[in-house]
Amino acid sequence: MNVTLAHPLDVTTAEARAIQTELADRVSLEDDPRLRDIHLVAGIDNAYARTAARTTAFSAVVVMSWPELKVVEVGQAQREITFPYVPGLLSFRELPVIIEALSGVESTPDLLICDGHGLAHPRRFGLACHVGVVTGIPTIGSAKKPFVASYDPPDMTPGARSVLHIGPEPVGIALRTYSRRRLPLFVSPGDRISIDTAADLAFAMTPKGLLPAPQQAAHNTVTSIRRNYIEHAAENENL
């Protein structure tokens, strides 16, 4: 999969915020035509292993068929990183290794699901927006916590939803995908998708559990990769 970067990622926090504000104008909340006939959907998730000397980031991209939700392809990457976790600047920390994982994927998904927010972001440019803009693929942000958005708790019935707001502005949907968890799933558009379609597709792709199947699969995969890395830490140190 080809990824085009129009801006650097190794920047200061002030520069990162300026880049977000600029790129936010390129985000589209219109449903992309390819969403009418989805064949492939990919979930993306990262994990970290930190030592005194360095922080290693891991990323997994799991491509699934739709509507079967069977794994078609898996891309992965690991990379030493320096950008810290700063609330609101997550994409500058996660994008480098995500791009590396995406570049190893041969197929071209019709939809991407990212672990994190999209529009529901201080500058309306969360991780999912950034991933969508650099890939050109319709993208959904799917987060487990609300971050800066407010909402009324949706009914406990799976499928129930309420609008996510930042001030008066609707930025996503609080979606009840799992009845046994207090918090709902926080879904917002990344790029080339509307708020309602993002919620509809996220729910349709969550036959069980809290997360959409591709996102859950990516989480399981990257967690396994990280665990394996740590188990072999001794050998890796000798390289």
Added chain:
DNA sequence: GCGACAG
């Protein structure tokens, strides 16, 4: 100034 803060 204080608290909160995706992953």
Added chain:
DNA sequence: ATCTTGTCGC
């Protein structure tokens, strides 16, 4: 996110 003991439930 990661760390990390104990605890509750299927």
